[in-house]
Amino acid sequence: MKELWLDDKLNFVEEPVEIMDREVKQLKQSRIPIVKVRWNSKRGPEFTWERKDQIRAKYPYLFSNITPASN
Template sequence: MNHKIDVIRALLKTAQDRQKSYADKRRRLIEFNEVAYHMELPEELAGIHNPFHVSYLRKCLADNSMWVPLNEITLNNKLEYVKDPVAILDEKVKEIRNRRMRTYKLQWRHQKGSECAWESEEFVLEHLPSLHDAWIAGTRSGPSGGEL
């Protein structure tokens, strides 16, 4: 009985070796590039998942005026960046289907120039009433108003 088992094992090993040699001759090594990097984060941001994919990288031209200190950034419970409005820069009234909609151009903290956003009057009144009141007071007193 043991002799039969040894013969079967030998035949199986021969067949496996034959298949392996056949496969090894035709196998190409596939090389994968490293596409994920790990950021070194300070302890305050320990809850953030630190690996990121290279597709998130963008060309950066160093501009010291755009640098934001870490202690000035506020995060909410979900570790999302909280944007703070600084000023209302402009006001526009749109007419859509016989309805007038007032929108305000908001300047957000740590964002420059084209990074302003137009928000509806309802949003500004609900979330930023003090900013709206300052804008109204500034527009009535002259063109220099609008910023806090």
């Protein structure tokens, strides 16, 4: 049986598991780094594209094994 993540009210908590891919989204006047995140989900593996700065701020441990050149 897989480990389940529950909050204090016994609700399932989705947490990111790993960074799967990286891209830079080009807008008219700016470039936004994004990452593809694999989440633990009660529905099975789930992937979303998220802003790198927001994910790094909330889940810094996902970036602990990345070399400085790839940041």
